[in-house]
Amino acid sequence: MSPFEAPDERLQQAMKLVLLxxxxxxxxxxxxxxWGVLINLILAVTTALIVEAIVTRLRRQPLPPTLSDGSAIVSATLLAAALPPYCPxxxxxxxxxxxxLFGKHLYGGVGKNPFNPAMLGFVLAMVMFAQPMTHWPAHGLDLTTSFQQVFNIGQAxxxxxxxxxxxxxxxNKSLTMDELFASDSAFGRFGxxxxxxxxxxxxxxxxxxxQRRVIAWHAPVGMLASLFVISLLCWNGSGSDSHGSPLFHLLSGATMLGAFFIITEPVSGAxxxxxxxxxxxxxxxLTYLIRTWGGYPDGVAFAVLLMNLCVPxxxxxxxxxxxQVSP
Incomplete structure (x- = not known):
C-alpha cells in the first residue's frame, strides 16, 4: 500500500457522505x-470532470487519483445548487x-487551495454576468421548456x-414586513x-x-449563532425599515448550504x-452586513471568500x- 492510499480513501469516503x-x-x-436544477447539476458535474481530466493530462499525471477523490464533483454540485436553476x-x-482552475488548480490542486473553489466560481459569475445571475424563477418549468431556456432555444x-x-x-422602502409577506409571492411563512x-x-x-463526524460543529454553530444574534439586534419588528427577523435570515438564501457544506470545506477553512x-x-x-447594506442580496459567497483570507x-x-507547556 502506498503512503497516500489511506488518506485518499478517507477523502473519497468523506466526499461520498457529503454528496449523500x-x-x-x-x-x-x-x-x-x-428540471433546471437537474440540468444545472449535470452540466456542472460534466464540466468538472472534463476540467479535472484535462488538467491532470497536462500535468502528465494518471487520471484515476484526481477524478476518484470526488472533490471536483462536490465543488460542482455545490455550485450547481447555488446558481439560478435556469441560467444559460x-x-x-x-x-x-x-x-x-482559479480556485484549486492554480495553487497546485486538491489540498492546496486557499479559497473555496465553488464560491470563487460563484462570485466570478456574479461579477461578470450579473444580469443572468439574478434570474430566479417564480415557478418550475416543464422539461422541454427547461432545455429551451437553458440552451437559449425558442422564446422564454x-x-x-x-x-x-x-x-x-x-x-424595500415603504412596506412593512407584514405587508411584504402578504403581498410579495417571493415570501413564504418565515423566509x-x-x-x-x-x-x-x-x-x-x-x-x-x-452525526457521521465528517464535519465539526464549530464553524456551522459560529455562523448560525452570529447571524442569529446580529439579525436579532438589528431587527425592528415589522417596520418598513426592518432588515428581517433572525428566522427570516436563517431560512432564506444559501444560509444552511453555506453553514454545513461550504464553510466546513477542510482546505480553505480553518x-x-x-x-x-x-x-x-x-x-x-459578513453575510448579514452584505445582505443588509451591500450591493448583493445574499452575501454568503463573498463572506466565505473574505474569511478565507483571514484563516492564517x-x-x-x-x-x-x-x-504554553514549559519543557
Missing part, C-alpha cells in the same frame, strides 16, 4: 424549481471551470422570473417561499454530516477548533490562546 447529505437539499430544490448553459460551464415564457425574498427586502424548506433540507443533511468557530462567526456577520490570522490567534 446534499441529496435532501437538491431534492427540495428540484421540488421548488423543477455557458454560465454554469464558465463558473465551474473558473472555480476549479412570460413572467417566469421574480426577485428573491432577500432582494425584495433589500430594496423565502419554498426556500425555507430548502434550507431545512440542507440543515437535515448537515446534521447527518455532524483547522483548529477556536479558529473554526471564529471563521464561522465572521462568515455569519485566525490560526495564529488560536495558537496564541493555547496554554
Amino acid at each position: 447529505a446534499l441529496l435532501p437539499g437538491l431534492l427540495a430544490l428540484f421540488w421548488l424549481y423543477g 448553459w455557458w454560465l454554469t460551464v464558465t463558473a465551474v471551470a473558473a472555480g476549479l 415564457p412570460d413572467a417566469w422570473v421574480q426577485a428573491t425574498a432577500l432582494d425584495s427586502l433589500r430594496i 423565502g417561499r419554498g426556500v425555507e424548506w430548502v434550507n431545512l433540507a440542507f440543515f437535515a443533511g448537515g446534521l447527518f454530516l455532524l 483547522r483548529t477548533a477556536l479558529a473554526r468557530l471564529l471563521f464561522g462567526v465572521g462568515v455569519g456577520l 490570522a485566525l490560526e495564529r490567534f488560536a495558537a496564541s490562546r493555547q496554554p
Whole structure:
C-alpha cells in the first residue's frame, strides 16, 4: 500500500457522505424549481470532470487519483445548487471551470487551495454576468421548456422570473414586513417561499454530516449563532425599515448550504477548533452586513471568500490562546 492510499480513501469516503447529505437539499430544490436544477447539476458535474481530466493530462499525471477523490464533483454540485436553476448553459460551464482552475488548480490542486473553489466560481459569475445571475424563477418549468431556456432555444415564457425574498427586502422602502409577506409571492411563512424548506433540507443533511463526524460543529454553530444574534439586534419588528427577523435570515438564501457544506470545506477553512468557530462567526456577520447594506442580496459567497483570507490570522490567534507547556 502506498503512503497516500489511506488518506485518499478517507477523502473519497468523506466526499461520498457529503454528496449523500446534499441529496435532501437538491431534492427540495428540484421540488421548488423543477428540471433546471437537474440540468444545472449535470452540466456542472460534466464540466468538472472534463476540467479535472484535462488538467491532470497536462500535468502528465494518471487520471484515476484526481477524478476518484470526488472533490471536483462536490465543488460542482455545490455550485450547481447555488446558481439560478435556469441560467444559460455557458454560465454554469464558465463558473465551474473558473472555480476549479482559479480556485484549486492554480495553487497546485486538491489540498492546496486557499479559497473555496465553488464560491470563487460563484462570485466570478456574479461579477461578470450579473444580469443572468439574478434570474430566479417564480415557478418550475416543464422539461422541454427547461432545455429551451437553458440552451437559449425558442422564446422564454412570460413572467417566469421574480426577485428573491432577500432582494425584495433589500430594496424595500415603504412596506412593512407584514405587508411584504402578504403581498410579495417571493415570501413564504418565515423566509423565502419554498426556500425555507430548502434550507431545512440542507440543515437535515448537515446534521447527518455532524452525526457521521465528517464535519465539526464549530464553524456551522459560529455562523448560525452570529447571524442569529446580529439579525436579532438589528431587527425592528415589522417596520418598513426592518432588515428581517433572525428566522427570516436563517431560512432564506444559501444560509444552511453555506453553514454545513461550504464553510466546513477542510482546505480553505480553518483547522483548529477556536479558529473554526471564529471563521464561522465572521462568515455569519459578513453575510448579514452584505445582505443588509451591500450591493448583493445574499452575501454568503463573498463572506466565505473574505474569511478565507483571514484563516492564517485566525490560526495564529488560536495558537496564541493555547496554554504554553514549559519543557
